[in-house]
Amino acid sequence: MINIKQIETFYWTLKLGTLQRAATRLFITQSAATKRLQELEKQACLPLFEPGSHKVQLSPKGAELLEASEGLIASLARLDALRGAAHQVQRAVRMGLTELVTITWFTDFVARTKAELPDISLHPDVDLSARLQRKLLDGDLDLVVIPQDYVTAAMASIPLQSITFTWLAPPRLFPEGTTLSLKQLALWPIIVQGPDSGITQRCEQLFAQEGIEFNHVYGSNSLFALLALIRAGVGISCLPRGLFVDEIERGEFQEVTLEVPPAAVNYHLAFLKHGRTALIDTLADLARQSTQGDARR
Template identity: 75%
Template sequence: MINLKQIEAFYWTLKLGTLQRAATQLFLTQSAVTKRLQELEKQACLPLFEGSGPKAHLSAKGAELLEACEGLIDSLARLDGLRGASRHTLRTVRMGLTELVTVTWFSDFAARVKAVHPEVALHPDVDLSASLQRKLLDGDLDLVVIPQDYVTPAMAAIDLQSVEFTWLAPASLALHARSLSLKELAQWPIIVQGTHSGITQRCEQLFARAGIEFNRVYGSNSLFALVALIRAGVGVSCLPRGLFGDEIRRGELQEMRLDTPPEPVNYQLAFLKHGHLGLTASLAELASQCAAAHTNR
């Protein structure tokens, strides 16, 4: 008879892409996962895979079984959520965050989760958007808050907030209160984060579409370090407007008006399809409330 351990091995191997990732997810050795897959195929009485090695793919029987497994895993996650809510069993939720989320509404979110779900322990992981995307796909995180651009077809996502960006320059820079073209903007050094940063990639795409070369200065992965470099006169940068509103009002930084202003960035709460936690909907609602409250301040 097919058992749950075999189903989990089959499901996570296909969802995460490799035996090693499935083994890590299930706290097993790779050989143990392989054995369970072999046992499952024997119980199914028909081959679940066609071909061998890296070129192996699901057979028709395998695809049918995967669909059934997805429904079962989803149901088990919901049951586990109900069990946790009734018994207050400690549950760990590995949540990936960008720096922007961490320094704005995450503290409110953590407090709300503690009040509504005392059985949940949040384990935050602060990183760049591309790294968070990879960690979620690899099964190292349960939830991530990332820009919509980084959400893949393997993920389900819920809208959280739209963040306005603006170009910031040192107060000493003579801008003459006029709107600048992208070519004029490129006259100054453009301070960016690392290559895996959403801000960096947006800047790259913006100038590439216009066919304009620009002088990159890789400052730091920290938004606040980038602002310090702007103040020091190193260059200009595109940053979240709301995060540095006080500095703009005090005259420590100045906004640069462009003919084409930066587009807002939509942030979403993302998780793997069919692999989500039973309490995902509740956490998503709390995150949405906290993000909206911060935006409306």
């Protein structure tokens, strides 16, 4: 008789693209996943995949089963969300975050989640935006908080907050009241994070749009390390203003005024389109509450 575990393995193998990704999501070995698919195909009495397709092309029977599976998986997700806390097994949620999110509103979000969803265990993964994007698409994460620029067609997303960025330089580098063009700014070393960073991508796009070459200085993937490099006089960098507003007001850094100020960065909570559940919507609502209470935007 066909069982839920077999259906889940079949469904996630098709949705994530490989048996290994499905096994990782279901917390089983690849051999166990293979066994489940073999048993499912035996119970179906007809091949679920076209011969020689390496389990990529579904047979008519497989396509029919996938359509039925989608409704079943969605129903199971709704039931799981409604299950009583007294007998619910703790569920792990793999959540990808940038450093900026981690050091601003994530602490409040964890507290809200523990209060509202005591059966949820958050497993954070702090990384650069492009890497978080790849991990989500590979099925290694359930949801990520990333700039909107990194949301692809395979994802659905929910807007969370808009972050204001500013250019910071060592104190008194420019006369007070100076306004620079982008070309003038490019005369100075520009400190960026690694190539997978949203900040780096934004800087490269900004100068490329104007056809201006600039001197990259790959400093660090840490925002606070970038701040230390600015303080040391290595160069200028574009950073979240709200995170360092106290240092700016104390005169530890000079805020550089450009003719065209940097655009705000919109952060979204993103997940695979087929992975939306009532739990995702609840977590998104809690995240919005946390971002609204964060003054460092």
